Amino acid sequence: xxxxxxxxxxxxxxxxxxxxxxxxxxxxxxxxxxxxxxxxxxxxxxxxxxxxxxxxxxxxxxxxxxxxxxxxxxxxxxxxxxxxxxxxxxxxxxxxxxxxxxxxxxxxxxxxxxxxxxxxxxxxxxxxxxxxxxxxxxxxxxxxxxxxxxxxxxxxxxxxxxxxxxxxxxxxxxxxxxxxxxxxxxxxxxxxxxxxxxxxxxxxxxxxxxxxxxxxxxxxxxxxxxxxxxxxxxxxxxxxxxxxxxxxxxxxxxxxxxxxxxxxxxxxxxxxxxxxxxxxxxxxxxxxxxxxxxxxxxxxxxxxxxxxxxxxxxxxxxxx
Amino acid sequence: xxxxxxxxxxxxxxxxxxxxxxxxxxxxxxxxxxxxxxxxxxxxxxxxxxxxxxxxxxxxxxxxxxxxxxxxxxxxxxxxxxxxxxxxxxxxxxxxxxxxxxxxxxxxxxxxxxxxxxxxxxxxxxxxxxxxxxxxxxxxxxxxxxxxxxxxxxxxxxxxxxxxxxxxxxxxxxxxxxxxxxxxxxxxxxxxxxxxxxxxxxxxxxxxxxxxxxxxxxxxxxxxxxxxxxxxxxxxxxxxxxxxxxxxxxxxxxxxxxxxxxxxxxxxxxxxxxxxxxxxxxxxxxxxxxxxxxxxxxxxxxxxxxxxxxxxxxxxxxxx
Numbered sequence: 001x002x003x004x005x006x007x008x009x010x011x012x013x014x015x016x017x018x019x020x021x022x023x024x025x026x027x028x029x030x031x032x033x034x035x036x037x038x039x040x041x042x043x044x045x046x047x048x049x050x051x052x053x054x055x056x057x058x059x060x061x062x063x064x065x066x067x068x069x070x071x072x073x074x075x076x077x078x079x080x081x082x083x084x085x086x087x088x089x090x091x092x093x094x095x096x097x098x099x100x101x102x103x104x105x106x107x108x109x110x111x112x113x114x115x116x117x118x119x120x121x122x123x124x125x126x127x128x129x130x131x132x133x134x135x136x137x138x139x140x141x142x143x144x145x146x147x148x149x150x151x152x153x154x155x156x157x158x159x160x161x162x163x164x165x166x167x168x169x170x171x172x173x174x175x176x177x178x179x180x181x182x183x184x185x186x187x188x189x190x191x192x193x194x195x196x197x198x199x200x201x202x203x204x205x206x207x208x209x210x211x212x213x214x215x216x217x218x219x220x221x222x223x224x225x226x227x228x229x230x231x232x233x234x235x236x237x238x239x240x241x242x243x244x245x246x247x248x249x250x251x252x253x254x255x256x257x258x259x260x261x262x263x264x265x266x267x268x269x270x271x272x273x274x275x276x277x278x279x280x281x282x283x284x285x286x287x288x289x290x291x292x293x294x295x296x297x298x299x300x301x302x303x304x305x306x307x308x309x310x311x312x313x314x315x316x317x318x319x320x
Numbered sequence: 321x322x323x324x325x326x327x328x329x330x331x332x333x334x335x336x337x338x339x340x341x342x343x344x345x346x347x348x349x350x351x352x353x354x355x356x357x358x359x360x361x362x363x364x365x366x367x368x369x370x371x372x373x374x375x376x377x378x379x380x381x382x383x384x385x386x387x388x389x390x391x392x393x394x395x396x397x398x399x400x401x402x403x404x405x406x407x408x409x410x411x412x413x414x415x416x417x418x419x420x421x422x423x424x425x426x427x428x429x430x431x432x433x434x435x436x437x438x439x440x441x442x443x444x445x446x447x448x449x450x451x452x453x454x455x456x457x458x459x460x461x462x463x464x465x466x467x468x469x470x471x472x473x474x475x476x477x478x479x480x481x482x483x484x485x486x487x488x489x490x491x492x493x494x495x496x497x498x499x500x501x502x503x504x505x506x507x508x509x510x511x512x513x514x515x516x517x518x519x520x521x522x523x524x525x526x527x528x529x530x531x532x533x534x535x536x537x538x539x540x541x542x543x544x545x546x547x548x549x550x551x552x553x554x555x556x557x558x559x560x561x562x563x564x565x566x567x568x569x570x571x572x573x574x575x576x577x578x579x580x581x582x583x584x585x586x587x588x589x590x591x592x593x594x595x596x597x598x599x600x601x602x603x604x605x606x607x608x609x610x611x612x613x614x615x616x617x618x619x620x621x622x623x624x625x626x627x628x629x630x631x632x633x634x635x636x637x638x639x640x
Contacts, residue, residue, distance in 0.1 A: 040351070042352070042438065044406075125445040127409060141343070
């Protein structure tokens with residue numbers, strides 16, 4: 001089966017119909033209409049078989065996740081999703097695999113009003129790159145820089161679910177519906193990103209874990225933070241694992257949760273509940289930005305926790 | 321060495337400085353300013369080691385080619401290049417390879433006024449996806465659809481060079497400078513694309529060979545074409561190979577030339593020379609659009625050539 005037939009059969013007309021798509025899949029380029037009062041936001045991410053997912057992973061889930069990862073980046077800057085492109089490398093021309101992948105991709109695209117406007121289908125080791133394109137009102141994008149001492153550090157949803165799910169999979173243990181959903185079908189916090197525009201002082205999405213990703217905010221903003229461990233929002237299973245291991249690395253260092261971490265000037269504290277309702281997800285204050293650089297974790301007993309976190313060389317933990 | 325350090329050292333600040341880049345590499349998204357009087361054109365392409373290039377290929381050439389392939393798509397719609405993103409998958413954190421790749425990419429980016437605004441660096445089998453973004457005056461993009469009976473079929477540059485170069489490489493034969501340059505450092509016909517806006521009736525870039533790519537124009541435009549074989553612009557080495565083999569597949573069916581094929585209403589025939597001078601590349605009329613569907617190749621003796629061309633199932637050659 002040819003590349004062109006596979007594209008025509010499975011990757012054409014995916015997602016929402018949008019009047020701003022002037023030329024869709026099928027020419028040398030897609031042509032798009034960006035409104036004058038918007039900035040264009042874009043982000044590209046790759047998922048590689050054997051690195052980011054197991055080679056026998058459910059293709060429908062992969063289609064969802066490959067798009068969700070990008071939409072999570074758009075959420076982090078407060079952009080409204082618009083278009084996506086897909087560079088897909090497949091070991092063989094497997095129409096069944098492709099149709100299921102396309103279904104997962106298209107379902108999320110439809111939900112989030114995204115159109116697949118272009119792509120490239122090539123032969124090679126299984127890998128998926130998706131670029132997402134969103135629109136954000138001029139001058140109102142959220143950035144990593146902007147956090148100030150006294151700002152509240154907040155996160156959406158719960159932390160460590162995807163990490164625990166991956167542990168279960170790798171150990172061949174059964175995976176319940178909740179953890180499977182959290183690993184394979186993460187919900188990008190798109191509505192939250194839009195709610196946070198003009199309110200949050202900085203934001204990032206949690207793809208590499210709270211310690212590393214909050215570290216990016218701190219590095220970009222030139223400040224530090226104090227995290228109160230007993231405030232971390234944890235599902236029962238994650239809380240149980242933390243207690244059994246006496247180790248906080250699962251919620252602090254495991255990736256793939258695709259929640260947002262953001263900093264909020266204290267005068268907006270009272271709005272957290274309203275914002276959570278508008279965004280359709282729990283929001284939890286987990287700490288505070290401090291002038292002193294570094295990231296400090298404080299236990300329920302008020303003592304600093306000195307466990308190893310992170311692992312990225314650009315990000316030095318100062319636990320004391 | 322971490323992903324973040326490799327990005328900071330080798331993939332940050334690549335290409336031209338552009339005032340329309342509001343947020344560059346280093347946040348969740350890049351933020352870009354699209355002028356009100358322009359449409360956004362975009363295209364993504366993947367090069368996979370062992371499929372699109374030999375695994376030991378010169379990384380500097382790969383950096384050039386990965387960007388050139390995308391710029392050729394922008395040229396085909398008449399867009400002015402602006403920004404690029406890069407999804408790069410590497411088997412190991414090889415800073416030397418990456419610095420050479422980045423140099424090849426950055427040199428072409430600087431020449432064509434392109435900024436690398438984002439990307440993803442992942443671990444896995446060597447593969448390179450580049451998305452390019454260009455700007456085209458509203459309503460003036462070139463498309464594959466639009467060719468009409470009587471229009472001249474024209475191509476830029478010469479055909480079959482990259483195909484002959486690949487044959488030499490695969491057979492372990494020495495490669496002269498001209499053919500090596502044509503395979504490894506193709507020149508995207510960006511200036512030509514801009515010259516053709518408002519003049520050409522249809523255009524495409526030649527990535528899969530004239531027979532297949534002109535076939536896309538014919539399919540989109542609902543017409544056919546007659547190509548005169550002795551008009552094909554051929555370098556001496558390609559002309560020699562065609563004569564020795566008595567076979568036109570090299571200039572008709574081999575890919576990777578990244579020239580443009582376009583159709584020109586006959587009233588613009590006299591402008592071809594001026595357009596070639598403005599675009600800085602030879603332009604040659606090789607045939608004519610006809611109402612009868614299908615693609616016909618006519619030899620110097622006036623007889624139809626019935627050789628096998630193409631190979632894409634969506635594209636039926638009617639040689640009689």
